[in-house]
Amino acid sequence: MTDVSLVNRLATTDANFNKRLDHLLAWDSVSNHEVQHAVEAIIADVRQQGDQALLTLTRKFDRVDATSFAELILPKSRLKAAYEGLPEAQRQALEKAASRIKTYHEHQKQSSWEYTEADGTVLGQQITPLDRAGIYVPGGKAAYPSSVLMNAIPAKVAGVKEVIMVVPTPGGELNELVLAAAWQAGVDQVFTIGGAQAVAALAYGTESVPHVDKIVGPGNIFVATAKRAVFGQVGIDMIAGPSEILVVCDGQTDPDWVAMDLFSQAEHDEDAQAILVSWNADFMDQVEASMAKLLPTLEREAIARTSLANRGALIHVQDQAEAVKMINRIAPEHLELSVEDPQAWLSQVRHAGAIFMGRHTCEALGDYCAGPNHVLPTSGTARFSSPLGVQDFQKRSSLIFCSPEGASTLGQTASVLARGESLTAHARSAEYRIDPTAEVSK
């Protein structure tokens, strides 16, 4: 028997469809003033007291029994030991995933370029890596070794010399797989600190923690608020919302497969969002029946049930064209095109973090080992942002090398425009480079 409250059912023909969909998709990442003020106080504390503040805050928030900051430093030998202590199957899986992630990301490396104009002027762009990157890894139950690989490997591929990882150990609990992944990914230093205090330490540096140039990685509301606050002092990746999936299916995929794909998102946390879009109403009933059948068999049933009831949806659309509209409106983090000819859909997909094509490509393959990054834009931010990548750890410098002739010609244009803006020192600086003997060119 199908549980009527299992998951929301919508159809684009419903009178109140737009309003209901907006309500389901709504996610406000703004933190309240209380959190903001707490975070500001923590940042100020770490900037003033350094290691001592980190020690005090870690003892307090993570209930860690350390008496000196040295106890919050994990030596590389500890990472290596974790790696070597793994069961064979896990070590091999970690290695295979790391190798594939590395191969994919090497395709993203940008190269410097330049071109020379007729008068000898050279224009170009030089690519350099960041000096130092910081990776925030959540501790406790949400400690994901796959996230360590996905955050650290692109930095290393980009050429970042030092990758600094922070990971809280609530109650002193260390996750061996996380440490092993850090070893596998080539992380250079690890500190067992977390929360806003770890973000502050990475942004400003302390006696022991080197300040980094960019902080990446997911975290709770305190971590997200701290990242927003230090943005500008350092770069940050993004303010991640809850994870979501949009499965588009033509009705020809096994409904159990689709149900489990939706669950794989819903099991993350109560705020995660799993949505199915199809123009086949019978198939949607079949998927709902599969969900009702399989849900009780999940280890994380309670979480998935809450997520599906609050934020999940099966959306019936009229046809493929309406399915495409739905994709671009939702701009999903994960898009599964569980259809016969996914290639034919690609040119119409304007916004999606990652696109999983065909019935065999479930999101979980991409989460762990296909190669592309699993750090993806959430909550519709795929409209303007991209998966984490090598680009996040490289930067460009513009190159301008004018020949005397080029400077003379450009100087005339710059002079006119600078005087138009009443910036006459700009104009005079350019005019010094105009060759008075050269014919005036335009």
Add this chain to the structure above:
Amino acid sequence: MTDVSLVNRLATTDANFNKRLDHLLAWDSVSNHEVQHAVEAIIADVRQQGDQALLTLTRKFDRVDATSFAELILPKSRLKAAYEGLPEAQRQALEKAASRIKTYHEHQKQSSWEYTEADGTVLGQQITPLDRAGIYVPGGKAAYPSSVLMNAIPAKVAGVKEVIMVVPTPGGELNELVLAAAWQAGVDQVFTIGGAQAVAALAYGTESVPHVDKIVGPGNIFVATAKRAVFGQVGIDMIAGPSEILVVCDGQTDPDWVAMDLFSQAEHDEDAQAILVSWNADFMDQVEASMAKLLPTLEREAIARTSLANRGALIHVQDQAEAVKMINRIAPEHLELSVEDPQAWLSQVRHAGAIFMGRHTCEALGDYCAGPNHVLPTSGTARFSSPLGVQDFQKRSSLIFCSPEGASTLGQTASVLARGESLTAHARSAEYRIDPTAEVSK
């Protein structure tokens, strides 16, 4: 006679050098609580009251005498008229600059790519433009037509269909060159609104202002605070600090040229920063003498004088190697390599927004018309960020298309890692795709 207080003189051999340099470079972009709360109230107001809030706030802050929102919309015909009404020299200069900026940025366009693995699995990356971009253009005395070109052209090159510009008109004052530049750059819609209210309108949309996907462009502290607040709802470019230049000179460039290059930065505003680094002490005296001689001839003398006294510096280093260290420590927005063989320096420059190479390439040429963007990372953020570019208006979607064989192999790896993270629905979703008849591969 050299004015002793004209500009700060430092040498790396000074006992207190590091402290003095840190003090000179310090720039805190954090806005105070008063500004933050004012901006939050404005954003809430625009979200609730839409056009009406914009009208009320614009009347109040910009002293504009409009009675309906329609009066805050500039038709394209008005842009065209401004363009056609320009003096010939200005129109030609604008055209030449726009054409060169377009050519340079076309080199930045990213292309989609994919590769196929032995088992038929396809991995790749699809590049798409943003749907809609918003450009903030400051009004009044800081209205720069060159900024309109530098912000709008990369968006258009990226393929953005709609570019929406906002520009306040304090006291009703319109800048014809700004409107002409908007026409030249192909801006699609212009609203004469500014401040935090314009940022809120672009981020959330109102009855008349379409919401955009990303907001770029400089602004005052209210604009910067509003951009930081709406980051996540939309993309933003960066929180810009005051503009700065670092000139490195071997002592063989005309000291008047170097002085004027420093002035071209110092004339921007009182907080702008102009620094010269050289290992030639005599030359530094010559530059200071040139500065003393030329400063009284500047139209914006008062601004330049304040900027140089408060934030300017002539820094004497021991040798070229120390000059390189200084570059990478400061990570300047603009770097002039006023030296004999600037190409030889390039590989050592790790951090700089734009590099102006050789004695003939003054920053002003790049500010207006060389081609590369003049929106550059300030206050040392070149350590982790890049000039504005086409990349800011494009985004990537990861592509994963597993063959049945590929999914079967990857499913085994994903299953091991997912179970290691206790995400069993992830594991089961992957396991559905494992072909039970296939030989187990690792």
